[in-house]
């Protein structure tokens with residue numbers, strides 16, 4: 001958690017503006033917030049804020065930043081201010097001239113196709129938007145510049161923003177739980193889970209370059225497990241584990257060793273080829289281990305899994321406690337209804353119940369500045385094994 005303080009409407013707008021810049025939101029969205037901060041135009045006061053608290057501040061911090069992005073922001077700010085005949089600060093022209101004449105960005109871009117975004121979660125405790133006491137959790141994330149060309153898992157998708165807001169909104173659901181994510185991508189969900197006190201977090205992905213990027217993000221957030229020269233990963237309760245887990249080749253015996261309390265997945269239902277494998281992985285992870293403790297009543301999804309052997313059950317072994325059956329929270333944008341219906345059909349065949357909980361488990365709006373993120377497009381499903 002970063003800075004805490006009370007914000008009036010005006011400084012709240014500026015907080016959004018800085019958060020938008022750090023998250024590398026599209027320039028047009030940044031300009032909209034800049035105009036909002038200036039009451040309709042990008043005033044000298046707002047320009048000074050942009051120069052000092054956005055552009056200069058990241059340079060002072062030494063953050064590796066995408067210079068093309070800064071250049072674009074500077075151009076758009078200057079153009080927008082000129083278009084409303086506002087005075088443009090000399091400092092903005094100077095910074096733009098500096099970036100235009102330096103060739104650092106070209107060299108850097110050749111080396112790096114990734115950018116470092118800083119995602120701020122703004123948690124308010126106030127009752128209205130005018131006077132908020134905000135707590136600012138900032139998560140640095142290395143993401144891909146290129147969302148679609150083979151780098152799917154290195155981009156940040158809306159469903160993982162949604163799951164992150166959900167975790168921060170319902171921390172008790174996840175704290176002290178063993179959480180296991182499939183198709184984790186950049187790793188943001190795992191960072192949130194650790195933040196709310198999950199007892200153990202395993203993130204998985206089937207793509208090796210995604211996994212390498214995820215590990216880097218855990219390092220950036222001081223959550224990486226140490227891998228020694230022997231390649232053995234030393235488990236630590238404060239760290240997040242990353243595993244290579246392609247759904248199509250993950251072995252049943254490996255999946256059966258985990259016993260997570262909660263399984264998570266964000267934006268993973270999109271390729272019909274992999275839907276059967278995903279269903280298989282989910283059903284193994286969610287299956288109660290030995291038996292259901294009681295006959296489920298109609299509509300009652302709660303069954304129990306138990307780690308007891310038959311001998312233990314007959315004896316008096318108090319260490320073996322019945323454990324609630326795991327649930328999965330799957331957040332998704334339904335881009336292709338046919339693919340989603342295929343997921344539902346295979347889930348039913350695998351005795352998985354899929355409940356739409358979008359309306360009942362609404363997350364708080366913790367990313368109010370992120371105009372590129374449309375929370376309303378994301379659906380949330382609670383998946384569990386049906387005891388019959």
Ligand SMILES: C[S@@+](CC[C@H](N)C(=O)[O-])C[C@H]1O[C@@H](n2cnc3c(N)ncnc32)[C@H](O)[C@@H]1O
Pocket residue numbers: 152153154155156157158159160161182183184185186204205206207210245246247248265266267268274277
């Ligand atoms: C659209 S991205 C979503 C990433 C992340 N969950 C998010 O929401 O930002 C889908 C992720 O699922 C992973 N994935 C796709 N097919 C997979 C498979 N067959 N096995 C394991 N992971 C897979 C991809 O590598 C990618 O990281």
